[in-house]
Amino acid sequence: MPNVFFKNENISVNADPDITIMEAMRAAGMVPDAPCGGNGKCGKCRVYINERSEYVLSCQCTVGEKDITVSAEEPAQNVIVLQDGISKETAFNSHITRISLKVPPCPAGKSISDWTRFREELIKLVPELEGHMVPDPSVITKLPGALKAAEGNVHVMIACDHILDVSAERKAAYMAAFDIGTTTVAGYLLDADTGEKLSVASRLNPQVQFGGDVISRAAYSLEHGGEELAGCIRKALRELIAEMTEKAGCTPDNVYLVSIAGNTCMHHLFMGIDVDSLVHAPYNPAVCEKMVLSAESFGLGINKNGLLFALPNIAGFVGADTVACIVSSDIAEQKNWTLLIDIGTNGEMVLAKDHKMAACSTAAGPAFEGVGIAFGMRGADGAISKAEYTENGWKLGIINDKPAVGICGSGLLDLAAEMLRVGIMDESGEMEEEKIVLVPAEKSGRGTDVYICQKDIREMQMAKAAIRAGIELLCAHMGITVDDVAEVWLAGAFGSFLNPQNVCRIGMIPPVLRDRITPIGNAAGLGAQMVLQNKDLWTRSGELAAETDFLELASLPEFQDTFVDALEFDNF
Numbered sequence: 001m002p003n004v005f006f007k008n009e010n011i012s013v014n015a016d017p018d019i020t021i022m023e024a025m026r027a028a029g030m031v032p033d034a035p036c037g038g039n040g041k042c043g044k045c046r047v048y049i050n051e052r053s054e055y056v057l058s059c060q061c062t063v064g065e066k067d068i069t070v071s072a073e074e075p076a077q078n079v080i081v082l083q084d085g086i087s088k089e090t091a092f093n094s095h096i097t098r099i100s101l102k103v104p105p106c107p108a109g110k111s112i113s114d115w116t117r118f119r120e121e122l123i124k125l126v127p128e129l130e131g132h133m134v135p136d137p138s139v140i141t142k143l144p145g146a147l148k149a150a151e152g153n154v155h156v157m158i159a160c161d162h163i164l165d166v167s168a169e170r171k172a173a174y175m176a177a178f179d180i181g182t183t184t185v186a187g188y189l190l191d192a193d194t195g196e197k198l199s200v201a202s203r204l205n206p207q208v209q210f211g212g213d214v215i216s217r218a219a220y221s222l223e224h225g226g227e228e229l230a231g232c233i234r235k236a237l238r239e240l241i242a243e244m245t246e247k248a249g250c251t252p253d254n255v256y257l258v259s260i261a262g263n264t265c266m267h268h269l270f271m272g273i274d275v276d277s278l279v280h281a282p283y284n285p286a287v288c289e290k291m292v293l294s295a296e297s298f299g300l301g302i303n304k305n306g307l308l309f310a311l312p313n314i315a316g317f318v319g320a321d322t323v324a325c326i327v328s329s330d331i332a333e334q335k336n337w338t339l340l341i342d343i344g345t346n347g348e349m350v351l352a353k354d355h356k357m358a359a360c361s362t363a364a365g366p367a368f369e370g371v372g373i374a375f376g377m378r379g380a381d382g383a384i385s386k387a388e389y390t391e392n393g394w395k396l397g398i399i400n401d402k403p404a405v406g407i408c409g410s411g412l413l414d415l416a417a418e419m420l421r422v423g424i425m426d427e428s429g430e431m432e433e434e435k436i437v438l439v440p441a442e443k444s445g446r447g448t449d450v451y452i453c454q455k456d457i458r459e460m461q462m463a464k465a466a467i468r469a470g471i472e473l474l475c476a477h478m479g480i481t482v483d484d485v486a487e488v489w490l491a492g493a494f495g496s497f498l499n500p501q502n503v504c505r506i507g508m509i510p511p512v513l514r515d516r517i518t519p520i521g522n523a524a525g526l527g528a529q530m531v532l533q534n535k536d537l538w539t540r541s542g543e544l545a546a547e548t549d550f551l552e553l554a555s556l557p558e559f560q561d562t563f564v565d566a567l568e569f570d571n572f
């Protein structure tokens, strides 16, 4: 088999000549970025092959019969992951009950098992366990030793009618909450006895190697099976738990509860549920209900008796992450019309007032993550994230002050708004020149000019029009005008970094709302924590999901016209 040497990573792998270079990268343990899912459409997987002196798309080019040396473009460094949500006081109401129990010894001349004596004593104190206590091998394994070491005085932890642990000593207990985004994953370690947040950790969602958006990832899963997708995200959570527990000075074995909030596709892929129904009309989820499951089969490395709390979904494209946002923002309780928009790789929104709630998902696509944009990239080192046109030309804000290598979502939005403001682009999106060089080759971090071009603007118009159409149609569905919306809350990383005035200038959000916009940070991550910190909120999450009316935008006859109208820029 030929040898493939990845020069920048200094890794080599022997690969079948017929597999693609991208597959060889995965086989070598790398996580190549594949925004289009390896369809050859996005052009973001370019690599250089020394022996052939050519650049190729790694997803389209096979290894071939001879040894090769491959240089992949440096992946974006230090991708910004928004971890914090607006801080909220959450009343702590633990899922975990701790019991100290005296189990009598077996009377002489009788043979009553440890389990039977333990069970009888525990049911006296917690009668609701009657009917749930079947012999559990992992508890039984620990029981004789604990009884012996503590002369029958054992400590028991229970959650959701399930014995989490039995021990001679009182053991520390922790919980881990996760926001599984399409692009990034954020984790939070909580003290299970106080609810206090102890540490956080985050990283890129490793599923980016199978596609940048939910559709391409679902398509990969249908073609190749879901094991790789489920396996890599579960491994990522396991590693994040290990990282967070190390930071907090404890061990994964003391983590007993884990919650996950992700969009419906991320939810299904993590759980190993077939995503077929998500890619075919009517795009319904396989399951919406919240679930409490044994965590063991998900390979998270936590205590063997730990539980996994999967937040509920609302619809095929409005998932558990939106429910987590609803929980943490308390939007259902608002007395004035409030619009919550989570602009991530997808754009979901919720409009609510006084327990009337409707949600929709917009097919905004991943343009704001850089897909389809000539120099598009995620918010990471070297990304142009802010832009202002001054009399001296472009004044650019670049993440971590590194040489510019591309443009992230907030930069793209600023560039369009400023071009409109100064008149070098008209309201239809027509630029005066085909391309505008922002950073010349000699100053950029990639050896070529970094520019924005007409095609980039067209891509962005589609994304912003999808979001604007969603806002207009959701308001109409609730019988209000956009001017009736008292507050707009922007959740997610993109929502936190963008300039509200510019968002309105390009018309992604109606200009009338420009002074009513507030970023609320990672509301999904906060919701995932809150359902662990308060068991009533966990129950409430199921009710809120069921109460939310889902609006299927694409099925509305007026959708197309609204979308086309929204392509125009507003300018003001």
Ligand code: FES
Residues within 6 Å of the ligand: 033, 034, 035, 036, 037, 038, 039, 040, 041, 042, 043, 044, 045, 057, 058, 059, 060
């Ligand atoms: S072109 Fe190869 S991943 Fe998109």
